[in-house]
Amino acid sequence: MKILGILASHQEHGLNAQMLSEVLDNVDSGVETETIYLENYQITPHKYHEDNLVLNELAKKLMASDVWVFAAPTYFRGLSGVLKNFFDCMRPKFVYFKENGDTIPGPFKNKHYLSIGSCYVSTTENFLTGVTDEAFRTIDRVMSAAGVIKVGEIVLPGTFGMKTLPNNKKKLCHKYAKKISVRKRKDDSTVKRYIQLFFMIAVMALLTMGIQIPLAPWVSGNFWLNYLSFTIIFFVLLACILHFVTFMKHRRR
Numbered sequence: 001m002k003i004l005g006i007l008a009s010h011q012e013h014g015l016n017a018q019m020l021s022e023v024l025d026n027v028d029s030g031v032e033t034e035t036i037y038l039e040n041y042q043i044t045p046h047k048y049h050e051d052n053l054v055l056n057e058l059a060k061k062l063m064a065s066d067v068w069v070f071a072a073p074t075y076f077r078g079l080s081g082v083l084k085n086f087f088d089c090m091r092p093k094f095v096y097f098k099e100n101g102d103t104i105p106g107p108f109k110n111k112h113y114l115s116i117g118s119c120y121v122s123t124t125e126n127f128l129t130g131v132t133d134e135a136f137r138t139i140d141r142v143m144s145a146a147g148v149i150k151v152g153e154i155v156l157p158g159t160f161g162m163k164t165l166p167n168n169k170k171k172l173c174h175k176y177a178k179k180i181s182v183r184k185r186k187d188d189s190t191v192k193r194y195i196q197l198f199f200m201i202a203v204m205a206l207l208t209m210g211i212q213i214p215l216a217p218w219v220s221g222n223f224w225l226n227y228l229s230f231t232i233i234f235f236v237l238l239a240c241i242l243h244f245v246t247f248m249k250h251r252r253r
């Protein structure tokens with residue numbers, strides 16, 4: 001089992017580097033780790049018929065690892081240039097091309113990744129305006145094309161003037177260190193998602209039936225009125241819960 005840390009910040013010992021170390025230094029014993037600092041590599045695009053030794057070396061390191069941990073700050077509300085350049089140049093190694101130009105996941109399919117990011121703006125501003133969203137989304141987009149499975153993300157807002165990591169973020173790093181220390185096969189969250197779905201439906205059905213009680217004088221005894229009121233109430237609750245899950249819960253803090 002090996003975990004590869006990929007640091008993509010201008011600062012080799014900044015906050016992203018600290019978060020990355022906090023994760024890698026706390027993995028289970030027996031798990032091998034390595035960190036690469038992307039600024040140390042001359043990453044250029046692959047040219048036809050020419051071997052690109054840097055890309056080959058990086059691809060080898062990626063292949064030898066089970067989990068990749070990307071640590072990249074937010075620059076101009078987006079992904080740091082060095083990580084974006086790395087992704088752009090690695091594209092031919094990340095994906096296979098079909099005859100019509102479509103891509104399918106390449107040789108790294110079913111590996112796992114964790115994303116780490118930060119920004120100057122405060123927790124509240126990041127929650128409301130999503131300053132770090134684009135950086136994380138870009139990583140997700142590239143990894144999804146490569147078929148690499150997400151384990152989670154660690155976000156550190158409010159970094160202006162900050163020199164060391166707050167304790168709650170250190171704890172979060174340790175939690176993820178344990179999580180990525182365990183070898184995973186493929187995407188093992190399917191069962192978890194079905195269980196979540198079951199409980200969501202169970203709670204919504206309960207709420208719907210509870211809301212229907214005061215409507216009983218009008219709807220009970222009439223199957224179609226009962227059915228219609230159930231459907232409308234259930235739909236409204238479903239819309240609210242989906243909004244919460246897709247918007248509020250994914251807001252980064």
Ligand SMILES: Cc1cc2nc3c(=O)[nH]c(=O)nc-3n(C[C@H](O)[C@H](O)[C@H](O)COP(=O)(O)O)c2cc1C
Pocket residue numbers: 009010011013014015016017073074075076077078118119120121131159
């Ligand atoms: C070129 C550049 C652009 C930045 N753009 C933003 C930004 O748009 N929003 C923001 O909140 N912070 C921005 N920052 C602040 C970085 O996100 C901050 O320096 C980072 O959290 C520090 O991480 P580090 O210690 O690993 O370098 C920017 C910093 C640099 C150097």
